[in-house]
Amino acid sequence: MGSKLKPKLIRYLKGTIPEPLLGFLPRGYAKIGHVMIVNIPEILKNYEVEIAEILLKMGAFSGIKTVAKKAGRTKGIYRMPQIKVLAGEKQTETLHRENDTMFKLDPARITFSPGNHNERKRMIDIANNYETIVDLFACVGNLSLPIAVHKNVIIYAIEKNPEAYKYLLENIKINKLENRVIPLFGDNRDVTPKNVADRVIMGYLYPTIDQLEIGIKALKNIKGGWIHFHIAKPLNKLKEPETLVKKVSNKLEYDVCYIKKLRVKHYAPSIEHLVLDVNLKPRTTI
Numbered sequence: 184m185g186s187k188l189k190p191k192l193i194r195y196l197k198g199t200i201p202e203p204l205l206g207f208l209p210r211g212y213a214k215i216g217h218v219m220i221v222n223i224p225e226i227l228k229n230y231e232v233e234i235a236e237i238l239l240k241m242g243a244f245s246g247i248k249t250v251a252k253k254a255g256r257t258k259g260i261y262r263m264p265q266i267k268v269l270a271g272e273k274q275t276e277t278l279h280r281e282n283d284t285m286f287k288l289d290p291a292r293i294t295f296s297p298g299n300h301n302e303r304k305r306m307i308d309i310a311n312n313y314e315t316i317v318d319l320f321a322c323v324g325n326l327s328l329p330i331a332v333h334k335n336v337i338i339y340a341i342e343k344n345p346e347a348y349k350y351l352l353e354n355i356k357i358n359k360l361e362n363r364v365i366p367l368f369g370d371n372r373d374v375t376p377k378n379v380a381d382r383v384i385m386g387y388l389y390p391t392i393d394q395l396e397i398g399i400k401a402l403k404n405i406k407g408g409w410i411h412f413h414i415a416k417p418l419n420k421l422k423e424p425e426t427l428v429k430k431v432s433n434k435l436e437y438d439v440c441y442i443k444k445l446r447v448k449h450y451a452p453s454i455e456h457l458v459l460d461v462n463l464k465p466r467t468t469i
């Protein structure tokens with residue numbers, strides 16, 4: 184349905200929706216398991232159910248049973264989405280398959296951003312066998328479970344939201360990763376292990392400086408390793424992220440050997456989701 188969605192919708196809805204509004208029909212959608220999520224602009228509010236019913240018919244062949252719209256900004260520390268079901272099954276808990284990994288989750292209550300798809304794939308590609316990885320913001324295992332499916336790694340997956348943690352536990356089982364993924368429930372400020380990791384994933388757009396310190400302290404203190412530090416720019420209140428990472432690393436006596444900023448996705452008007460790949464080595468004093 185992808186890029187051809189809008190012309191198809193226009194064809195189906197001509198005559199139902201006034202001509203001047205047809206240009207506002209959605210161009211794309213996200214599919215998480217059986218749930219399709221679309222952005223329907225306010226100007227089409229009176230026609231949203233008709234639009235959703237057509238989308239349901241169009242999506243039936245690819246397993247779509249529910250059509251929902253984004254009903255507001257993702258909220259709070261748990262990053263709870265705002266979604267309204269418009270057509271089809273009301274049940275939004277689903278099984279989503281991506282990169283050979285099964286994710287059970289409820290996209291009406293848990294963030295699983297389709298825009299992070301390439302980042303989830305990138306993490307699989309750059310992680311090495313036999314690494315220990317700490318995922319400081321694991322959610323249902325979004326960024327770290329696919330790595331464990333593809334590579335022989337040990338993962339500490341930390342999550343504070345009880346609902347996301349429940350799905351994380353289920354997803355570890357569904358993907359048969361009980362021997363290699365260690366779930367830790369709680370605030371990463373309290374439960375993150377120290378001196379264990381070759382790689383630390385910080386997949387939360389509003390990290391604090393103390394969390395960056397915790398991420399660095401999770402690295403093996405003889406060898407160092409990699410940090411993948413996500414931020415929303417310029418929304419994030421932290422200073423220039425590279426400067427900040429260098430400053431905090433320096434304070435903890437690590438040298439930054441490599442630092443590169445990548446764009447993950449467009450996040451909101453004038454706001455980008457970025458990730459910094461940082462390689463850190465403990466400072467040697469002779």
Ligand SMILES: C[S@@+](CC[C@H](N)C(=O)[O-])C[C@H]1O[C@@H](n2cnc3c(N)ncnc32)[C@H](O)[C@@H]1O
Pocket residue numbers: 260261262294295296299319320321322323325326341342343344347369370371372385386387388
């Ligand atoms: C937006 S989700 C991101 C999930 C995943 N890392 C990704 O990038 O797709 C962030 C997750 O971090 C969790 N979280 C936020 N603050 C936390 C903290 N202090 N300790 C542990 N988990 C936290 C939230 O509950 C949420 O599930």
